[in-house]
Amino acid sequence: MASPAGGGVRASVGGRKDSTPPYVRAISGSFGGIVEACCLQPIDVIKTRLQLDQSGAYRGIANCGRTVVRTEGVRALWKGLTPFATHLTLKYALRMGSNALFQSAFKDSATGDLSQRGRLMSGFGAGVLEALVIVTPFEVVKIRLQQQRGLSPELLKYKGPIHCARTIIHEEGFFGLWAGAAPTVMRNGTNQAAMFTAKNAFDVILWKKHEGDGKVLQPWQSMISGFLAGTCGPICTGPFDVVKTRLMAQSKSGGELKYKGMIHAIRTIYVEEGLLALWKGLLPRLMRIPPGQAIMWTVADQITGFYERNYLVLD
Template sequence: MGLKGFVEGGIASIVAGCSTHPLDLIKVRMQLQGESLAPSPAAGAVLRPALAFQQSGSVAVPIHPPPRPGPIAIGVQILRSEGPAALFSGISATVLRQTLYSTTRMGLYDMIKKRWSGDTGVMPLHRKIAAGFIAGGIGAAVGNPADVAMVRMQADGRLPLAQRRNYKSVVDAIGRMVREEGLTSLWRGSSMTVNRAMIVTASQLATYDQAKEAILRHRGAAADGLGTHVAASFAAGIVAAMASNPVDVVKTRVMNMRVGPGEAPPYSGALDCALKTVRAEGPMALYKGFVPTVSRQGPFTIVLFVTLEQVRSLLKDY
C-alpha cells in the first residue's frame, strides 16, 4: 500500500513537470534578471546600482535603465535567439528531479497521511501541514543534484557562448559538476531547496486536501470529479506560489553561481544571497518571476492532482 503512493505520485509528477517545463524555464530566466547588478564580494559594502547620467545643457539627467522584459517577452526572446528546442533545455533533469524529489515527497505524504488520519481518513489542517514539511524536506534532500543540474541547464542560454556550460544531459551535468567542482556541488543550495520544498509541499498538498474536503462537504460525495479536482488544485497552486517565490529566487541564484578555482563565491550562502539581492535590487526582487511562477505553479498543480486522481482511479484495485 505504501509503495503504491510513491508510484501514483511519481507518475503524476513526471507528467506535470514535463508538460509545464517551458514555463519553469522562463521563471528561472526571470529570477536571474539583474543578478549582474550585485557587486562582487571584494567590493565590500553592498550598494544599490548607481544611475548613469547624460548631460542636458547644464543639467545632468539620470538615464533610467529600460524596463526588464516580462514572461511573454522572455519566451519570444528565447524562441528567436535559441530556437524552440531551447524551451525544453534541461528536460532530462526535470524528469530525474520529479522521479527523485516528487516521487519521494508524494509517497511520504501519502504514507504519513494514512498513518496520522487513522480510521476516519480525515486529518486536521495542522497535521497536513506538518506532513507536508516532513515529506517535502526529505524529498528535496534526495532530489537536490537533479535540481542543481536543471537550474544550470535552464539558465545556460542566457550566458555568452564562451561562458556556457553546454551540458549534454542531466547525467553529463552531474558528472561534470562532480569532476570540476567536487561532490558537494551537487548539494549546493540544498538548504534553500529543502526550505522551499517544505513550504511548497506543505502549502500545496495541504491546501489541495483541505479545499477538496471543503467542496465535498458542501456539495456531497457525488461532486468528487474533475471540476472539484481542478478547483482544489488551482487554489493549491496559488497558495504554493505565493509562499515559495522568495525562497525560489534565492535558490535559483545560489545554484546558478559560477565559482572559479581559487575565487570567492558571489554568495556565501542563502542568507547572504537574499541580503545582497534585496540591497542591490530592492525587496520586490524576491518576487521576480512571480507571474511565471503562478503561471507555471497553477497548471503544474492542476495537471499534478488531476493526473494523480486518474492514476489512483486506474490503480484502485491493485
C-alpha cells in the same frame, strides 16, 4: 447504505484497509509528474531566465520567451527537459509516498483520524525529504543547463545532464550538487505543508470528497482543487526560490562566490536590487505551479480514486 459516490457500501473493518497505501500514491504522483513536465517545461525555463537576469535583459515573461526563441530557437524552451522530467517523476513519487507514510504515523491510534496539525507536519516532512533527496541535485543540474545561452554543443560548458553533473562534482566537489539546499528545504517544506492541507480542504469543501471514501473526482474537479491548492505556496516562498536559483547557478570555477549562503544571499539581493527582487519570477511561477498541480492531481486522483473505489469500498 449507498456510498456518496453511488458505487456501493463501505467494507467491514476486517475487509477494508485504512487508507490508500503509500506505493499507490507514489505511482499516481510519478505519472502525474511525467505529464506535467512535458506540458510546462517552457514556463520553467522562462522563470529561471528571469530569476537569473540582473541586467534587465528581459522585459517580462512574453519578451523573455520571444527573445529565447528568436536567439536560440524554439527547442531552447525545452532546455533541461530530461533532468526536469526525471526530477518531477521521482519527486512526486517520493512526495506522495512519504506524505502517505507520515500521515499514517500522525494518525490518532484510537480513531484513525488525522488532525490538521498532523496533515501540515506530514506535508512539511514530505517537502523536506524530497528537497534533500531529489529536488536539490536535479535542480542544480537543470538550472546550470537552462542558464546557458545558445544551442551549439561546442560553445556550451555543459553538454548534457550527465556531463553537467560530472563537471560540477569535478570542479566543486560532490556536495556542489547540493548548492542551495537550505532555501530549497524551506521552500519545499512550506509548499507541501500548505499544498496537501489545501488540496484536502478544497476536495471536502467543493466536492464533499474525503480520503478513502471511494469517490473518484471528475478530472475537472481535480484540476480546480489542484490549481487552488497550488496558488499560495509561490507567494509565501518566493524569496526562498529566488535565493535557491542564485545559489545553484553560481559556480566556483568562476572565482569567489558572490553569495555565501541563504541569509547572505537574501541580504545581498535586497541591498543591490531592492525588496521586490526577492519575488523575481513570481508570475511565471504562478503560471507554472498551479497549472502543474492541476495536471498532476488530475492524473493522481484518477489512479488513487480507482484504487479506493475497487479496494477500499465493496460493491
